[in-house]
Amino acid sequence: MLASLGALTEHLFDYAGLYPPAQLSLTESLENHLRYLGGPEGSLVAKFVCGVSKLAELGALLDSRGLTPAFDLTVVAFPPKDVAEWESTLESAAKIMTSFQNTYGGVAGIEAFEIRLAGLEQIEQRLRDLRGFTEAEVFVELPWVESQGELLYALSETETYYAKARLGGASAEDHPSAELVSKFLKHCVNLELPYKLTAGLHHEYPQLDPATGGRMHGFLNVGIAAGLALREDLAAKEIQEILEAAPGEFTSKGDVLVFQDLEFDIDAAIEARELFLGIGSCSIDEPRQELIALGYLAEKSA
Numbered sequence: 001m002l003a004s005l006g007a008l009t010e011h012l013f014d015y016a017g018l019y020p021p022a023q024l025s026l027t028e029s030l031e032n033h034l035r036y037l038g039g040p041e042g043s044l045v046a047k048f049v050c051g052v053s054k055l056a057e058l059g060a061l062l063d064s065r066g067l068t069p070a071f072d073l074t075v076v077a078f079p080p081k082d083v084a085e086w087e088s089t090l091e092s093a094a095k096i097m098t099s100f101q102n103t104y105g106g107v108a109g110i111e112a113f114e115i116r117l118a119g120l121e122q123i124e125q126r127l128r129d130l131r132g133f134t135e136a137e138v139f140v141e142l143p144w145v146e147s148q149g150e151l152l153y154a155l156s157e158t159e160t161y162y163a164k165a166r167l168g169g170a171s172a173e174d175h176p177s178a179e180l181v182s183k184f185l186k187h188c189v190n191l192e193l194p195y196k197l198t199a200g201l202h203h204e205y206p207q208l209d210p211a212t213g214g215r216m217h218g219f220l221n222v223g224i225a226a227g228l229a230l231r232e233d234l235a236a237k238e239i240q241e242i243l244e245a246a247p248g249e250f251t252s253k254g255d256v257l258v259f260q261d262l263e264f265d266i267d268a269a270i271e272a273r274e275l276f277l278g279i280g281s282c283s284i285d286e287p288r289q290e291l292i293a294l295g296y297l298a299e300k301s302a
Contacts, residue, residue, distance in 0.1 A: 046072070070106065072108070085118060090129055127155070194276075
C-alpha cells in the first residue's frame with residue numbers, strides 16, 4: 001500500500017456488522033470481526049461496535065466460546081428521542097456497561113461510548129450528564145443543523161468529548177451534502193476537535209447509493225481532505241472540492257497522492273488521524289477490495 005494511505009487507513013474502521021445495511025446476527029458479526037483481526041484485513045479494522053442492549057448477549061457468547069484473545073469495543077446507546085429519554089438512556093447504559101466491564105473487560109474492553117445528542121438547548125448540561133462515561137472515549141453524535149458549529153464549539157470546550165457525524169442512512173436525505181461535511185471538517189480543524197464518521201462510507205470515492213439514490217461520500221476523499229485541511233489550512237470550499245473529487249482527479253507520485261497542486265504524504269496522513277479517529281462501517285471487505293482494485297493495496301491471503 002502507498003505509505004500515505006497505509007498511515008491513513010491503519011485501524012480506521014470500527015466494524016459495525018450488527019447495523020444496517022448488513023444487519024447481521026451478533027454471532028455472525030463477532031465471527032467476522034475476529035476473522036478480520038487475524039486476517040489480511042487486520043491493518044484496517046479497529047474496534048467491534050455493539051449496542052448497549054446487546055452487551056448481555058455478547059457476554060453470553062463470549063462465555064460459550066471461551067475466548068481469551070482480547071479485542072476492543074465501541075458501545076452505542078439507543079438514540080434518545082428527548083431530554084427525558086436521554087437521562088434514562090444514560091442511567092441504563094451506565095449500569096449495563098459497568099456490569100459488562102467488570103465481568104468481561106479482560107476479553108472485550110469498552111474503549112469508546114457513542115450517543116446521539118437529544119435536545120439542542122442546554123447542551124452544556126447534556127454534556128455534564130456524560131461525566132460518568134469518561135473512562136472511555138465519548139463520541140457525541142450531532143445533527144446536521146444550522147447551529148452545528150455552535151454545538152461543536154461546546155464539545156471542544158469540554159476538552160473531553162469527541163464529535164460524531166452520520167454520513168448515510170435509509171433515505172437519500174440522510175446523506176449530507178459535501179458542503180455540509182466540509183463545514184463540519186473545517187470546524188473540527190479550527191477547534192482541534194477529534195471526530196468520528198459513520199454510515200455511507202464503504203467506498204473509496206463518492207458514488208450514488210443504489211438503495212436510496214443518495215450521494216455517498218468516499219472515505220479516501222474524507223481522509224485526504226482531513227489531512228490537507230490541517231496542513232494547508234484550507235477553506236471549507238476547498239475542502240468541499242476534495243470531497244467531491246472523482247478518482248481520476250487524484251494521481252500518485254511514489255508514496256504520495258496528489259490533488260491539483262496539493263500533496264497528501266505520510267505526514268499529512270498522520271496529521272489527519274490526530275483528529276479523524278475512525279469510521280463506523282458494517283463492511284470491511286468492500287473498502288479492502290476497492291483498495292486492491294485501485295492498486296493501492298496488494299492482494300494477500302489470510
